[in-house]
Amino acid sequence: LESGRMRRLKPMLHSLSPAEIGLLLESIPRTKRELVWRLVPEDDHGETLLHVNDEVRAELIDALDDDVLLAATEGMPIDDLADLIEDLPEQVTREVLHTMDLDNRERLEAVLSYPPDSAGGLMNNDTITVRPDVSLDVVRRYLQQRGTLPDDTESLFVISRYGRYLGMLTLAKLLTLDPERDVSEVMNTDIEALPVDMSAAQVAKRFQDLDLISAPVVDENEKLVGRITIDDVVDVIRDEAEHSIMSMAGLDEEEDVFAPIARSARRRATWLGANLLTAFLAAQVVGLFEATLSQVVALAVLMPIVASMGGIGGSQTLTLMIRGLSLGQIGFGNAKTLLIKELAVAIINGILWGAVVGVIAQVWFGNPTLGVIIAVALVINQIGAAIAGVAIPLAMKKMGIDPALAGSVVLTTITDVIGFGAFLGLGTLFLLR
Amino acid sequence: LESGRMRRLKPMLHSLSPAEIGLLLESIPRTKRELVWRLVPEDDHGETLLHVNDEVRAELIDALDDDVLLAATEGMPIDDLADLIEDLPEQVTREVLHTMDLDNRERLEAVLSYPPDSAGGLMNNDTITVRPDVSLDVVRRYLQQRGTLPDDTESLFVISRYGRYLGMLTLAKLLTLDPERDVSEVMNTDIEALPVDMSAAQVAKRFQDLDLISAPVVDENEKLVGRITIDDVVDVIRDEAEHSIMSMAGLDEEEDVFAPIARSARRRATWLGANLLTAFLAAQVVGLFEATLSQVVALAVLMPIVASMGGIGGSQTLTLMIRGLSLGQIGFGNAKTLLIKELAVAIINGILWGAVVGVIAQVWFGNPTLGVIIAVALVINQIGAAIAGVAIPLAMKKMGIDPALAGSVVLTTITDVIGFGAFLGLGTLFLLR
Numbered sequence: 001l002e003s004g005r006m007r008r009l010k011p012m013l014h015s016l017s018p019a020e021i022g023l024l025l026e027s028i029p030r031t032k033r034e035l036v037w038r039l040v041p042e043d044d045h046g047e048t049l050l051h052v053n054d055e056v057r058a059e060l061i062d063a064l065d066d067d068v069l070l071a072a073t074e075g076m077p078i079d080d081l082a083d084l085i086e087d088l089p090e091q092v093t094r095e096v097l098h099t100m101d102l103d104n105r106e107r108l109e110a111v112l113s114y115p116p117d118s119a120g121g122l123m124n125n126d127t128i129t130v131r132p133d134v135s136l137d138v139v140r141r142y143l144q145q146r147g148t149l150p151d152d153t154e155s156l157f158v159i160s161r162y163g164r165y166l167g168m169l170t171l172a173k174l175l176t177l178d179p180e181r182d183v184s185e186v187m188n189t190d191i192e193a194l195p196v197d198m199s200a201a202q203v204a205k206r207f208q209d210l211d212l213i214s215a216p217v218v219d220e221n222e223k224l225v226g227r228i229t230i231d232d233v234v235d236v237i238r239d240e241a242e243h244s245i246m247s248m249a250g251l252d253e254e255e256d257v258f259a260p261i262a263r264s265a266r267r268r269a270t271w272l273g274a275n276l277l278t279a280f281l282a283a284q285v286v287g288l289f290e291a292t293l294s295q296v297v298a299l300a301v302l303m304p305i306v307a308s309m310g311g312i313g314g315s316q317t318l319t320l321m322i323r324g325l326s327l328g329q330i331g332f333g334n335a336k337t338l339l340i341k342e343l344a345v346a347i348i349n350g351i352l353w354g355a356v357v358g359v360i361a362q363v364w365f366g367n368p369t370l371g372v373i374i375a376v377a378l379v380i381n382q383i384g385a386a387i388a389g390v391a392i393p394l395a396m397k398k399m400g401i402d403p404a405l406a407g408s409v410v411l412t413t414i415t416d417v418i419g420f421g422a423f424l425g426l427g428t429l430f431l432l433r
Numbered sequence: 434l435e436s437g438r439m440r441r442l443k444p445m446l447h448s449l450s451p452a453e454i455g456l457l458l459e460s461i462p463r464t465k466r467e468l469v470w471r472l473v474p475e476d477d478h479g480e481t482l483l484h485v486n487d488e489v490r491a492e493l494i495d496a497l498d499d500d501v502l503l504a505a506t507e508g509m510p511i512d513d514l515a516d517l518i519e520d521l522p523e524q525v526t527r528e529v530l531h532t533m534d535l536d537n538r539e540r541l542e543a544v545l546s547y548p549p550d551s552a553g554g555l556m557n558n559d560t561i562t563v564r565p566d567v568s569l570d571v572v573r574r575y576l577q578q579r580g581t582l583p584d585d586t587e588s589l590f591v592i593s594r595y596g597r598y599l600g601m602l603t604l605a606k607l608l609t610l611d612p613e614r615d616v617s618e619v620m621n622t623d624i625e626a627l628p629v630d631m632s633a634a635q636v637a638k639r640f641q642d643l644d645l646i647s648a649p650v651v652d653e654n655e656k657l658v659g660r661i662t663i664d665d666v667v668d669v670i671r672d673e674a675e676h677s678i679m680s681m682a683g684l685d686e687e688e689d690v691f692a693p694i695a696r697s698a699r700r701r702a703t704w705l706g707a708n709l710l711t712a713f714l715a716a717q718v719v720g721l722f723e724a725t726l727s728q729v730v731a732l733a734v735l736m737p738i739v740a741s742m743g744g745i746g747g748s749q750t751l752t753l754m755i756r757g758l759s760l761g762q763i764g765f766g767n768a769k770t771l772l773i774k775e776l777a778v779a780i781i782n783g784i785l786w787g788a789v790v791g792v793i794a795q796v797w798f799g800n801p802t803l804g805v806i807i808a809v810a811l812v813i814n815q816i817g818a819a820i821a822g823v824a825i826p827l828a829m830k831k832m833g834i835d836p837a838l839a840g841s842v843v844l845t846t847i848t849d850v851i852g853f854g855a856f857l858g859l860g861t862l863f864l865l866r
């Protein structure tokens with residue numbers, strides 16, 4: 001960035017939200033990030049670090065001085081601070097804890113004691129609690145005296161004398177209902193508390209299913225330990241969906257788009273290597289038919305078509321399965337019904353496009369037998385693709401492997417092997433003189 | 434479902450949320466859905482219809498009597514009703530409008546006048562408004578008198594005498610600040626109103642960027658017309674992410690997993706047909722080298738490897754681009770920098786895996802020239818794949834086509850053509866005697 005553009009950048013950065021600054025940092029090459037960072041308003045430092053992906057964050061933290069980092073953490077909510085602090089250098093973490101008051105330090109340590117992808121890791125423990133046996137008027141006077149509430153507070157939590165979660169009291173009810181009534185009469189007891197060890201994915205599902213805005217988190221003794229607000233859950237929902245897209249191409253959703261070339265190359269190499277193994281398997285199948293191929297070259301010309309159609313058909317079934325599994329639409333219980341449907345679809349489309357390809361092949365090479373063979377091979381491969389598309393993700397799920405991550409590589413191997421095998425095998429049987 | 438299981442189902446359905454019932458309906462075969470629907474508690478009818486995908490909803494609506502549908506719409510919030518009503522039979526819609534009071538009908542008609550995927554279509558117009566020149570105490574007494582607030586109200590909206598949006602007043606502030614102060618002193622003016630014609634995707638981005646829970650919607654004259662709450666935005670965020678995953682396999686995210694076979698087959702046929710065209714293009718390239726293939730069969734055996742490695746490398750770049758474009762990380766401005774990085778990664782991995790494949794090919798077929806040729810072809814194809822992976826989505830974006838929808842088909846065509854062309858072309862030059 002030339003100095004002229006830099007001068008215009010500074011006021012622009014002041015008008016952007018930390019999320020937008022984060023996106024800007026992700027979208028410029030590595031070499032320029034430090035320059036731009038220096039123009040980011042200090043107040044936005046902490047939140048901006050939260051909004052960039054893991055790799056860019058690590059890079060910025062490396063480049064920043066300890067006292068800049070320490071200043072960035074000031075005034076951050078506990079749940080956000082908990083996310084950030086694990087990435088900070090140890091020296092800075094110690095400083096942060098040192099400068100906090102005892103109360104906040106204990107709250108931070110409580111959040112840090114849970115895995116980041118659990119309800120405990122997502123929660124903030126700045127809950128405002130009230131007792132069930134007081135009147136709304138008492139609660140109102142208490143809040144008036146308090147003078148301020150934590151961000152995004154739209155409900156208070158009702159707890160027993162022993163800290164057990166009993167219900168929620170929305171601020172809306174507090175303002176509209178008769179002040180003489182007791183909290184216990186008007187509190188909402190419908191919303192079940194989330195166990196502190198619930199997975200982040202399940203928390204996200206609960207929020208979506210019940211359209212929650214905030215929810216209480218309890219420990220194994222039903223004691224209220226914190227609350228989760230929807231803004232933290234939105235990030236989980238987004239990350240989950242992106243994880244599937246990126247995994248299916250062997251990528252990591254936390255990867256920096258402008259990661260150093262060597263690092264990107266190393267990561268992608270693994271994926272290409274895994275694919276190479278499966279490609280060699282397919283080549284080996286083709287190799288079995290060398291003698292046939294040298295006599296009927298048309299088979300070599302047409303064989304990519306059979307393999308490719310199988311791959312496309314299979315990946316449609318696979319994608320439907322991966323999404324259905326993650327939404328909970330599909331499980332072991334209804335997989336058989338789905339398999340039957342997918343098989344029927346595969347057979348119909350196999351016959352349809354098999355016929356089309358068969359006619360074209362026959363005209364192209366003037367060989368009716370070749371046309372029939374490619375049509376039959378295409379049908380066989382569509383059927384194999386449907387079975388593989390349903391079976392692979394279920395098998396992987398059973399083995400505890402993420403189907404989005406490796407499903408497509410395994411699937412293409414199978415459709416390649418079946419496609420080449422069926423087409424060249426039939427060719428060997430019926431076309432060799 | 435046998436009658437014993439049906440008996441157990443009824444109490445289970447009563448304990449599920451509408452979202453969970455919706456998921457259950459999506460995950461059972463079509464033939465059983467009507468049976469299960471009869472056991473769904475009537476109170477949940479409306480919301481359950483909202484939680485199933487478009488196809489299942491249409492199917493259920495078809496099967497239900499008009500009076501059941503009419504009953505289902507009772508008591509639904511305006512924004513939800515607006516989503517549902519467009520799918521109802523005309524007769525029912527007329528009934529619904531007829532039975533509503535004038536006030537609600539006008540509000541519903543206002544929401545219906547905007548496209549569903551705009552801020553106007555997402556919003557609910559049940560806002561509680563206050564004037565800036567009254568004291569908090571007056572507002573409190575007004576709410577007390579009102580006795581109830583719309584669901585998920587955590588802020589009031591401050592408007593001028595002419596209905597212009599001025600700011601937001603959180604219930605938290607209303608409860609904690611000095612009641613003698615005026616609304617105008619304490620209202621939050623940071624949150625910009627969303628224009629009523631803003632796209633749903635942009636609304637979602639704004640909510641995520643600013644961690645909003647609700648936001649005001651204004652018309653072209655800055656007049657407040659409604660509010661959007663985060664629970665509606667969460668659905669948009671989810672749908673967007675799913676749209677990419679499903680589009681990349683030529684599927685529709687609103688498709689019923691158990692759609693009728695004929696309908697599924699017809700839809701998938703289009704995708705397979707598009708792919709067939711491109712597969713024939715690749716086959717035609719192979720066909721150019723028939724003479725070479727009949728002399729050097731090893732080329733036929735190895736050619737799928739070159740094509741497949743190109744496809745995998747290219748789809749990694751493509752996925753990175755599709756996601757980067759949708760997040761806003763990548764645009765025309767920084768595409769060149771990204772292209773250079775992707776090219777470097779492609780060259781490194783091309784050389785690495787080209788060398789591996791080259792050595793294996795040489796050992797397998799005992800032909801050193803063949804090893805060199807496949808290595809060079811692999812490098813060329815990786816380079817082509819990187820260029821195509823960056824260029825295709827940008828070109829599609831410029832043409833207004835969704836890169837997620839057709840990107841992968843175009844990409845594989847290009848990597849197949851380059852892969853087969855380079856490998857067989859080099860083979861013809863250097864291996865023919």
